[in-house]
Amino acid sequence: AEAITALHQAIERFRNAFKNNPELEVMHNVFGPLDYHHWLWFHYKHFTHHFTQFGLLPEQSSLL
Secondary structure, three states, X not given: OHHHHHHHHHHHHHHHHHXXXXXXXXXXXXXXXXXXXXXXXXXXXXXXXXXXXXXXXXXXXXXX
């Protein structure tokens, strides 16, 4: 329950940071500066990878 609450809080901070500053770019240590839409894409890919890894999502046959 604590981890879920912390995740929800982190997502809200993420949304608010970009809502309050639409031009914001935040540095990613591998991909460089990412804007809101690039961070969304990164999170989608990252979470999908780990959810698949831990059996929470089925294996995907296509490369996204």
